[in-house]
Amino acid sequence: DTGVSQNPRHKITKRGQNVTFRCDPISEHNRLYWYRQTLGQGPEFLTYFQNEAQLEKSRLLSDRFSAERPKGSFSTLEIQRTEQGDSAMYLCASSPSGGANYEQYFGPGTRLTVT
């Protein structure tokens, strides 16, 4: 049973460029989440999916951010016209639908640096 994987692990981009991150959840997990973590802070919720349906989006998710999970398996998070304030660790997590404790399993994260 492989865990949640994220690619790339590190991304350096210039301000104004677009970037896309990929998350592959644990195979039998229906729920997929994206969080952002800046230095010295805990992760902040961005959005989550139940299968292919995006059920909740944070107000942190500006119009420059878009997330998809087209076939209910992997997900992508795209940031358009990146800004220096987008520099952060982007974490993906998954969990099975239902479950007594609703634990979320996290991937290793993608660290984005915008120069």
Next chain:
Amino acid sequence: AQKITQTQPGMFVQEKEAVTLDCTYDTSDPSYGLFWYKQPSSGEMIFLIYQGSYDQQNATEGRYSLNFQKARKSANLVISASQLGDSAMYFCAMREGLGYTDKLIFGTGTRLQVFP
């Protein structure tokens, strides 16, 4: 208002000793879950322990236990017999309204350092 408060930015503990990491929370929802995660320097969040708001007993998982005091809205993590590998950031998190929203709300974390 902060929903999850972790007042200890850093803690030191000697190997084999017990340590308590504090967490208080704020919610008006009667249904919620409380979680603790460990984040080593590699960055991955590792689930440690869960406590549901209706659970009558404090949760335990190996060397981890959760001291749940509902009236005080606190959910402190106790690590017994600390090991050098326990050195990491520890985050307390809450999920409100189980079944209606799925997001975790995290605190700012406590950095634990275990010394020999």
